[in-house]
Amino acid sequence: MIKPLLLGGVIALLPGMALAEEVMMNGANTAWILTSTALVLFMTLPGLALFYGGLVRTKNVLSVLLQCFSIAGIASVAWLVIGYSLAFGEGNALIGDFSRVLMAGVGRDTLFGDIPEPLFMLFQMTFAIITPALIVGGFAERMKFSAILLFSLIWLLLVYVPVTHWVWGGGWLGAMGLYDFAGGTVVHITAGVAALVAALVLGPRRGFPKTAMPPHNMTMTVTGAGMLWVGWFGFNGGSALAADGNAAMAMLVTHISASVGALTWMFIEWKRFGKPSALGAVTGMVAGLGTITPASGFVGPGGALVIGLLAGVVCFSATQYLKRVLKIDDSLDVFPVHGVGGIMGTLLAGVFSSTGLGVFSGYGFADGIETMGGQIWVQFIGAAVTVVFTALLTYGILKVVALLVGGLRVGEEQEIEGLDVTSHEETGYNMS
Secondary structure, X not given: OHHHHHHHHHHHHHHHHXXXXXXXXXXXXXXXXXXXXXXXXXXXXXHHHHHHHHHOOHHHHHHHHHHHHHHHHHHHHHHHHHHHHHHHXXXXXXXXXXXXXXXOOOOOOOEEOOEEHHHHHHHHHHHHHHHHHHHHHXXXXXXXXXXXXXXXXXXXXXXXXXHHHHHHOOOHHHHHOOOOOOOHHHHHHHHXXXXXXXXXXXXXXXXXXXXXXXXXXXXXXXXXXXXXXXXXXXXXXXXHOOOOHHHHHHHHHHHHHHHHHHHHHHHHXXXXXXXXXXXXXXXXXXXXXXXXXXXXXXXXXXXXXXHHHHHHHHHHHHHHXXXXXXXXXXXXXXXXXXXXXXXXXXXXXXXXXOOOOHHHOOOOOOOOOOOHHHHHHHHHXXXXXXXXXXXXXXXXXHHHHHHHHOOOEOOHHHHHHOHHHHHHOOOOOOOO
């Protein structure tokens, strides 16, 4: 009787042993997400800061750099105090709860899946940093520094956090089966739409569109763009939350889309204006990166090729239409690149995730959705709701901030002299 009882006891322990193995930390996955976290922060500091800094005029370069750095600090603190909890706390379909305020109940051994939860929180923090920083391009060279700081804080909590919960934190869009692997809705649509609303509310820079306002330092911009390209491997590849084939494929399709986007934009300029430009190449690259982001975990290289091509064509056209026809001064093209790219990439994820497209096939449909049309409908709902929600909330936040700080824009003399001196008593370059 002893042997059967002993054997029965061992068998009874097996499920518990298996469960214990499932929740053990995976060292390889942890190492990859540690690396990805550094890469995504590298996208904002120094990548985006240099990219944007080179695009503005000399008199505003330092102000843009400081805005990116300051937003990184504000977003980090807000994410720690309450943002992470509201985004990824259990909560309900619309918003998380307060169970993770100031990382309550989270220690060095607490796991999220098979990686440490503090690491997952930090990885997501880098997304919360770059999203409001992207919006800077919509109101560059004319918004008060105090307004930027207050707007970024409120916008992060009222717009970015709820959308993050809807898509990735157990909310209603995720439950519907929305495909957004690394932030088409969460990052690019929200940032792009917010930048467009801000550009409309503030109005154009003085002299736009009659006065030429070319980038003051393309070397800085191309350097920042290169950093964005490299950092995007962590942005998309890290979103697999594992060092596996999903991460590898996400990195591959990210690179393909960026390459095709850069070439497409460059060749369009070459054909239309007679010469290719470095600005066109790097802008097309960013368009390719933003457009592939939501689809990067669901499509293959063939799909990425088409997505990059469409990103170059459509985002180029959107940029020209916004500035030349509508005459909207989205200073650094945030909406036509990130907003339009994010919307298009979200919709195309529903197309190229299909397993029936031959060499353009992806990795199938999830959550019981059996047809391409069904998935595209879910993608459309996700994109449309994100656009409307972001636009309405952003407009309201800007109006409230204007009341709190006595207006959003700097004065005419300050704008003419430049924000570096008038807002910070510094200059980007010492020419003496």
